[in-house]
Amino acid sequence: MNHSVFLDPPFSDDERRRRVYEGQLVVYSPRVSSVELCAFARQMIEEAFSPLDPRTAQHHMEVDCYAELLNRLKPAFIHHPESKARVRALLADLGCDPKNTYFDVPRMRSSTSDGYLTTGIAYAWHPHRDTWYSAPPCQINWWMPIYEIEPDNAMAFHPRYFSRGLANSSSGYDYYEWNQAHRGDHVAQYTKTDPRPLPRPTEPVEMDPQLRLIVPVGGVIVFSAAQLHSSVPNTSGVTRFSTDFRTVHLDDVAAGRGAPNVDSRCTGTTMRDYLRMTDLSRIPEDVVTQYDDRTGTSGRLVYEPGQS
Numbered sequence: 645m646n647h648s649v650f651l652d653p654p655f656s657d658d659e660r661r662r663r664v665y666e667g668q669l670v671v672y673s674p675r676v677s678s679v680e681l682c683a684f685a686r687q688m689i690e691e692a693f694s695p696l697d698p699r700t701a702q703h704h705m706e707v708d709c710y711a712e713l714l715n716r717l718k719p720a721f722i723h724h725p726e727s728k729a730r731v732r733a734l735l736a737d738l739g740c741d742p743k744n745t746y747f748d749v750p751r752m753r754s755s756t757s758d759g760y761l762t763t764g765i766a767y768a769w770h771p772h773r774d775t776w777y778s779a780p781p782c783q784i785n786w787w788m789p790i791y792e793i794e795p796d797n798a799m800a801f802h803p804r805y806f807s808r809g810l811a812n813s814s815s816g817y818d819y820y821e822w823n824q825a826h827r828g829d830h831v832a833q834y835t836k837t838d839p840r841p842l843p844r845p846t847e848p849v850e851m852d853p854q855l856r857l858i859v860p861v862g863g864v865i866v867f868s869a870a871q872l873h874s875s876v877p878n879t880s881g882v883t884r885f886s887t888d889f890r891t892v893h894l895d896d897v898a899a900g901r902g903a904p905n906v907d908s909r910c911t912g913t914t915m916r917d918y919l920r921m922t923d924l925s926r927i928p929e930d931v932v933t934q935y936d937d938r939t940g941t942s943g944r945l946v947y948e949p950g951q952s
């Protein structure tokens with residue numbers, strides 16, 4: 645199967661979603677709305693690390709203090725009303741229909757260099773699909789670097805696995821149980837090892853060839869939740885900061901459209917996390933139940949503020 649990277653395509657949102665569900669990657673050049681979202685994130689980061697340079701602060705801080713700082717900074721960004729406002733502006737700018745597009749709160753990610761902190765609050769992601777973590781097949785991911793990136797601190801895609809299943813441990817993952825048991829402040833304590841049972845491949849992954857898209861600050865990478873991706877082991881000497889968020893379109897949710905599921909076996913759904921662009925309302929429960937399974941009776945159904 646061929647995979648393409650579309651740079652600044654003239655697609656409508658319908659066409660873009662269709663292409664993304666086929667496993668294509670879409671990249672947008674920086675635009676005012678995306679640069680503003682990154683600038684807001686950068687301002688929060690710089691205030692938190694002041695007077696240190698956030699990209700090199702890891703070389704001057706004890707790792708426990710660093711993890712604690714991130715544990716305050718990340719939820720503050722995630723749940724800031726300004727973050728949501730800027731995500732909505734970006735999505736509208738990129739042609740999403742505000743009445744039918746739902747997004748989740750933007751995350752802030754950090755990838756430290758030289759193995760300084762690769763667990764807990766700054767987890768270095770092994771190859772995974774978000775669909776192993778209860779994302780629906782119609783989920784679309786939007787990813788942006790907050791500072792300049794380079795091949796040694798980027799994110800990697802493994803597109804050959806888009807249509808090829810990989811043995812993995814997603815059958816042990818239930819979203820509602822996860823929300824209850826594994827989210828919260830305690831994640832910052834994992835500065836050396838990470839005991840959380842994150843779904844992962846259970847067979848060797850052919851990591852190469854892999855694709856690293858190096859976009860400028862405010863450049864936007866759009867990809868399917870079913871796309872296998874990972875954090876590049878950071879050897880750049882500086883910490884990478886990025887932000888990302890996810891969307892679903894109500895028509896696709898209702899019609900069951902999306903990327904093919906080649907190997908995901910998790911239970912529960914993230915469908916209750918998304919907020920409508922217009923009024924921040926949730927997806928109607930009668931639609932959500934199409935995605936619910938027998939596990940919908942225990943645990944915590946929704947990702948809530950303060951959780952990492």
Ligand SMILES: [Fe+2]
Nearest residue numbers: 772773774873
């Ligand atoms: Fe991911």
